[in-house]
Amino acid sequence: MSLAVIHSRALAALQAPPVTVEVHLANGLPAFTLVGLADTEVKESRERVRAALLNSGLEFPHNKRITVNLAPADLPKESGRFDLPIALGILAASGQLDAERLAPFEFAGELSLAGDLRPVRGALAMSVALRRQGCERAMVLPLDSAREASLVPDAQVYGARHLLDVVASLHPERAASAEAGWVRVQHELAVAEPVHPDLRDVKGQNAAKRAMEVAAAGGHSLLFVGPPGTGKSMLAHRFAGLLPALEVDEALESAAVLSLAGHFEPRRWRQRVLRCPHHSASSVALVGGGVPPRPGEISLAHHGVLFLDELPEFPRPALEALREPLETGQITISRASQRAEFPARFQLVAAMNPCPCGHLGSRLQACRCTPDAVARYQAKLSGPLLDRIDLQVEVTAVPPEELLHAPPGEPSAAVAERVARARERQLARQGQLNAHLAGAQLDVHLRPDEAAGRFLESAAKKLGWSSRSLHRVLKVARTVADLAGSEAISTSHVAEAVQLRRAIASN
Structure with missing residues (x-):
């Protein structure tokens, strides 16, 4: 047979559209042509496939005109994932494999020159797409990628280490020439105990710790403002330890995005991701982009924590690009040639100094900045961005005597237990966290009592809040009430929510 079709x-983005790899052998001048909007990485597969077949003891049709078509022709293809299907297509078209035996499978894998199979990005996204489309074909992948793809429930995934392993399973007569065929890979990952720094290491800072508890319980964004060396970064790196393990569907979404960037670690299955980009990161690095579009830090932190240290030092365009994802939980990257959507339901934790020298308001050291310098520094954060950060907390310096002699603080496990109970109340009441409430849900679930409503109205007028700020304070108050086990939002809950939003004024 001179024509073979491989799936x-x-x-x-997070989609994994099907591609048909058509391989045709014809008489004529020997050539190896690859068509179908293939990137340079895909076109280079011609040399990898040729060497892999020969070094594996298989026959390469040198005297034929080989044409490989990757359909659909208008879909961009990139990376070395098509090496394995192209090699199998050549073997089937030249009669070395039965083409009908290839039909029930989908193949992906990069080949070394010796025929070894190397992992590919996005294996989990491919497996999720296969389940979503209701396709009954099984997947054949490099062994490490197969372990990743098997995380999808009921997925039929086979892993192989070498091209000959795949050939042996498709061509039983050749089984003796390979050590073994491919193997069925089952999901065997257990939820590992997360390893996070413990909150008990932080002495003092009770107000900041309370803000972390409220933010973790309701899914709220959080900004620490304070002098250098007061523990802002130390607190932020312990935030993920207060959050519960991911549910299976959430873990699949998070792992699928990480798999696209090649950052997924099976040992971190169902654990919250903590992403800490440097303040020199561009807007593309933060929100995603490029050709083809790749996920940025906000998507890699999906269902996890994004920590931005030295917030005013980030480029202004990069910070402004965070505004829409903070509201919607997703990012749409539009380019002239294509459009991609990535999830971005991350929890923002940020830290900043109150002024250029960092000591504005410090009790231990005098500030050297002029009022104009302080205003310019704080103006690096726009009002609309600050408006979207729920909690803005001042972190003050801890006196030396307290730092040296204070006992260890409350452990993360105790705080995480209260956070878990508060989240359970929210999910039972409204099916989502308080921070994600929107539209008509606000009127249904965020009803303060009469006295609390009057207090909130007075505070909003005095502080000049926007309607967004008002609703965000009300969401925080609802979370404070959930932590207290209260069904009603009282004045004390609203008062605490107001205090948790007054570290820095909006511009």
């Missing part, structure tokens, strides 16, 4: 998948 595979490309990557387009």
Whole structure:
């Protein structure tokens, strides 16, 4: 048979559209042509496939005109994932494999020159797409990628280490020439105990710790403002330890995005991700982009924590690009040639100094900055961005005697237990966290009592809040009430929510 058809998948954001690899052998001048909007990485597969077949003891049709078409032709293809399907297509078209035995499978994998299979990005996204589309084909992947793809419940995934392993399973007569065929990979990952720094290491800072508890319980964004060396970064790195383990669907979404960037670690299955980009990061690095579009830090932190230290030092365009994802939980990257959507339901934790020298308001050291310098520094954060940060907390310096002699603080496990109970109340009442409430849900679930309503109205007028700020304070008050086990939002809950939003004024 001179024509073979192999099934595979490309990557387009979190989608994994099907790709048909058609291989045709014809008489004529020997050539190896690859068509179908293939990137340079895909075109280089011609040399990898040729060497892998020969070094594996298989026959390469040198005297034929080989044409490989990756359909659909208008879908961009990139990376070395098509090496394995192209090699199998050549073997089937030249009669070395039965083409009918290839039909029930989808193949993806990069080949070394010796025929070894190397992992590919996006294996989990491919497996999720296969389940979503209700396709009954099984997947054949490099062994490490197969372990990743098997996380999807009921997925039929086979892993192989070498091209000959795949050939042996498709061509039983050749089984003796390979050590073994491919193997069925089952989901065997257990939820590992997360390893996070403990909150008990932080002495003092009770107000900041309370703000972390409220933010973790309701899914709120959080900004620490204070002098250098007061423990802002130390607190932020312990935030993820207060959050519960991911549910299976959430873990699949998080792992699928990480898989696209090649950052997924099976040992971190169902654990919250903590992403800490440097303040020199560009807007593309933060929100995603490029050609083809790749996920940025906000998407890699999906269902996890994004920590931005030295917040005013980030480029202004990068910070402004966070405004829409903070509201919607997703990012749409539009380019002239294509459009991609990535999830971005991250929890923002940020830290900043109150002024250029960092000591404005400090009790231990005098500030050297002029009022104009302080205003310019704080103006690096726009009012609309600050408006979207729920909690803005001042972190003051701890006196030396307290730092040296204070006992250890409350452990993360005790705080995480209260956070888990508060989240359970929210999910039972409204099916989502308080920070994600919107539209008509606000009127249904955020009803303060009469005295609390009057207090909130007075505070909003005095502080000049926007309607967004008012609703965000009300969401925080609802979370404070949930932590207290209260069904009603009282004045004390609103008062605490107001105090948790007064570290820095909006511009």
